[in-house]
Amino acid sequence: MLTVIAALAGLILGVRAEQRADREEKQAAELSQKAFAEQVDFYRTPSVVVVMNGNPHPAKMRLLLPSRHLWWDLRSLEPCKQIKIPTGSLRASLRNLFPSVQVTDEELSSLWLEFQDPEDRSWARTGGGALAASTWKPTSLGDMVDLRESWNKAPEVSPICGAS
Template structure:
């Protein structure tokens, strides 16, 4: 139907007159967040939580470093144990006036007695595998007096006696009568000032060692 003036009137869907003005556009502030594509802001993380996470990270790093250090130490101990494989089977001890030297390993060992003060060495030569022999302190003193005019040794001097020996790998060890073993310098000829005793009646008839290998 054409109204006055030749213009067609508009009506609303329910048949009423349509509004003369279009609805005002919504401002951005009136648009719900889900329609704007923005997520609502999240609450900030408490300081205590952040500190706790940092502490956990630090503890984790420290634990990892500690494990690395322990691993290195374990490898070092294993290496030292391996090096002492032969040295552990060589021993000497003194009971009253008898000194016993034992090679409980399965390899030949070059040995000598070393006295630091006064400086005297007794060459014990090579002791066969799984063998031992006894030496009386009187024999050590008499062999010393026969080969060297001085010094005059006594039983008390022999309290500092040490056994030096070389294992099959070329490592030189020093063992005290108290059982302590340590690495020594390279196997060497007696330096100047050391009295060397080379007679070896003590090594003529070695006996079987109580333990072997």
């Protein structure tokens, strides 16, 4: 009887250890997938939106106003670079395409940054900094940003630059 109880206890402990190992492996895989996304960030001041790519790989990006279904295609931001986009430029590019559309400062404060990692996974970072998976897939249709803008000609070195 003691042998049966010991065998059962060993079996239970073995199953639990295997479940724990599976959980740890899954968490490690999730962290690995998020590593690229964690190195992409943006913030907004009253006059400028700063977008940073702290990765050694380019990242396809767009700024999005989810409530209005409006977006600005930033195309691909170089590795370890950042761009500073004046909010006036965002508004001007929008006015050029849609003269009747106006965006308020309050709406700009709810901007999101969507981007894609080298594995073609899409991510979104909200204005509050939260990171989540996204369903966006970059396309070449509807580009709303004039890439000849001065802010896009000379990206600066990003203050974040990690290794992936």
